[in-house]
Amino acid sequence: MANSSYSPVTQDVIEALKNIVGAGNVITNDEKIESYSHDETEAAVYGHNPDVVVTPLNTEQVAAVVKLANEKHIPITPRGAGSGLSGGAIPEYGGIVLSIEKMNKFLELDRANMVAVAEAGVVTNDLATLVQNEGLFFAGYPMSLQTCMIGGNIAENAGGGKAVKYGVTGRYILGIELVTPLGDIVQLGGKLVKDVTGYDLKSLIIGSEGTLGIVTKAIIKLIGYPTARADILALFKTPKEAIDLVPVILSKGIAPTSIEIMDQLSVITTCKYLNESLPYENCGAMLLIEIDGTSAPQIEMDLVEAGKLCEANGATEVYVTEDKNNIERIWNVRRNIAEAFKVYSPIQSLEDIVVPISRIPEIIPELERMGEKYGIKIPCYGHAGDGNLHATLVKDPDMSMEQWKKNEVECLEELYKVTGDLGGKISGEHGIGLKRRKYLKDIIDPVELGLMRAVKRAWDPNNIMNPGKIFA
Numbered sequence: 001m002a003n004s005s006y007s008p009v010t011q012d013v014i015e016a017l018k019n020i021v022g023a024g025n026v027i028t029n030d031e032k033i034e035s036y037s038h039d040e041t042e043a044a045v046y047g048h049n050p051d052v053v054v055t056p057l058n059t060e061q062v063a064a065v066v067k068l069a070n071e072k073h074i075p076i077t078p079r080g081a082g083s084g085l086s087g088g089a090i091p092e093y094g095g096i097v098l099s100i101e102k103m104n105k106f107l108e109l110d111r112a113n114m115v116a117v118a119e120a121g122v123v124t125n126d127l128a129t130l131v132q133n134e135g136l137f138f139a140g141y142p143m144s145l146q147t148c149m150i151g152g153n154i155a156e157n158a159g160g161g162k163a164v165k166y167g168v169t170g171r172y173i174l175g176i177e178l179v180t181p182l183g184d185i186v187q188l189g190g191k192l193v194k195d196v197t198g199y200d201l202k203s204l205i206i207g208s209e210g211t212l213g214i215v216t217k218a219i220i221k222l223i224g225y226p227t228a229r230a231d232i233l234a235l236f237k238t239p240k241e242a243i244d245l246v247p248v249i250l251s252k253g254i255a256p257t258s259i260e261i262m263d264q265l266s267v268i269t270t271c272k273y274l275n276e277s278l279p280y281e282n283c284g285a286m287l288l289i290e291i292d293g294t295s296a297p298q299i300e301m302d303l304v305e306a307g308k309l310c311e312a313n314g315a316t317e318v319y320v321t322e323d324k325n326n327i328e329r330i331w332n333v334r335r336n337i338a339e340a341f342k343v344y345s346p347i348q349s350l351e352d353i354v355v356p357i358s359r360i361p362e363i364i365p366e367l368e369r370m371g372e373k374y375g376i377k378i379p380c381y382g383h384a385g386d387g388n389l390h391a392t393l394v395k396d397p398d399m400s401m402e403q404w405k406k407n408e409v410e411c412l413e414e415l416y417k418v419t420g421d422l423g424g425k426i427s428g429e430h431g432i433g434l435k436r437r438k439y440l441k442d443i444i445d446p447v448e449l450g451l452m453r454a455v456k457r458a459w460d461p462n463n464i465m466n467p468g469k470i471f472a
């Protein structure tokens with residue numbers, strides 16, 4: 001889908017890029033470039049090669065590359081680890097991919113202010129481990145933390161398994177160093193707990209999917225590491241019974257770290273994929289409830305209360321575990337569901353709908369109904385405690401491609417419509433990117449969409465920064 005209004009990347013441009021970042025940080029080799037042509041969305045459907053990849057070493061180099069892109073009118077796509085699930089890092093119009101991968105220095109641990117300062121290319125798990133070794137906690141990370149990078153987390157405002165208690169990435173970002181789409185370097189926010197000094201532009205960048213500039217550094221809020229933890233695994237006959245319990249638990253004042261749901265199809269497929277044998281494979285659905293904190297007695301009290309609620313609300317069995325190995329085995333199943341379904345059928349659409357907590361119980365019967373109507377498997381798993389479900393449309397290997405293409409589109413449109421009718425939105429954490437952009441107009445107010453477009457025009461008048469993302 002080339003856009004002829006952009007200029008080509010000529011040999012002169014390549015030379016200019018080499019002058020800015022050094023020849024060793026410019027990739028033009030076809031084979032190497034291919035790995036920057038896709039993220040974790042289906043490469044065959046969404047992938048597109050860039051003309052050139054640059055891997056700058058510092059903020060000044062990033063700014064100089066962006067200035068060059070403006071001058072020459074060449075599109076530029078920021079990239080972290082490429083673990084995104086909405087096609088955000090795909091250079092749809094070719095041009096330059098600016099990968100932040102070499103800006104991976106941990107810069108400062110400031111205990112007095114309880115913050116860490118890191119370059120945007122630091123792998124999230126490296127940051128989490130480093131601060132954990134100091135007894136501190138970065139709580140706003142996604143479940144892909146072993147691969148993704150802090151800059152990518154900020155750009156997507158990533159959430160994760162712990163969002164019910166701790167919230168998402170944005171809650172922990174106090175400051176951002178940004179290279180604007182015009183190539184200026186600006187510091188937004190700072191080591192401040194409170195800051196209402198003018199518009200909150202830092203928050204505008206969080207979740208802007210690389211369309212409003214390139215994050216080069218972040219100031220990250222830390223909290224004390226929760227030293228105690230226990231997990232409940234509750235089994236239910238049906239997903240509906242499992243999910244009905246979520247609002248009950250949350251309304252009782254218990255603050256679980258997470259409440260995850262896995263339906264039977266998800267558990268069986270993933271256990272097979274991992275060669276794991278949870279003894280609970282044959283229940284209709286399971287809830288995985290994590291409770292953590294610094295006070296063991298408090299956790300004990302919450303555990304007992306949550307366990308009683310499970311039993312009183314239809315759980316057929318309730319297991320409490322404080323054994324780290326068992327906890328890890330169960331969470332490993334949860335973390336690997338998406339990968340397992342890719343092996344079962346690589347043709348699928350991993351969705352990310354989010355509904356208000358009180359409407360969670362209503363979505364499950366709708367998914368079952370749509371699955372039957374369109375002959376599509378829709379395993380249901382995800383962050384039940386915050387209303388964010390990864391209902392995934394998976395092609396049955398026996399269905400013809402032609403039939404799948406028709407049914408997938410119709411099913412997706414119906415899914416989004418039902419989600420909207422329940423007061424929900426089409427993405428809770430993976431973003432719009434290019435995968436969902438054509439549906440944005442159907443789910444948000446036209447005035448809101450107009451304001452979003454006006455923001456984009458004001459920040460990026462030449463439309464060179466990650467063009468084609470979010471907006472159709």
Ligand SMILES: Cc1cc2nc3c(=O)[nH]c(=O)nc-3n(C[C@H](O)[C@H](O)[C@H](O)COP(=O)(O)OP(=O)(O)OC[C@H]3O[C@@H](n4cnc5c(N)ncnc54)[C@H](O)[C@@H]3O)c2cc1C
Pocket residue numbers: 039040077078079080081082083084085087088089100120141142143144147148149150151152153154155156157158159160161209210211213214215216338429430466469
């Ligand atoms: C197995 C698996 C599990 C996942 N689990 C979760 C989960 O629990 N929660 C969740 O929210 N997501 C999850 N994701 C999705 C993904 O990991 C997150 O969106 C993550 O934040 C992306 O980070 P990244 O570094 O890979 O970014 P990329 O994929 O490289 O880029 C994502 C977007 O951010 C932009 N971007 C990247 N770096 C920068 C930067 N420095 N400045 C400006 N823009 C930038 C890109 O242009 C793109 O639009 C999962 C993905 C996988 C494959």
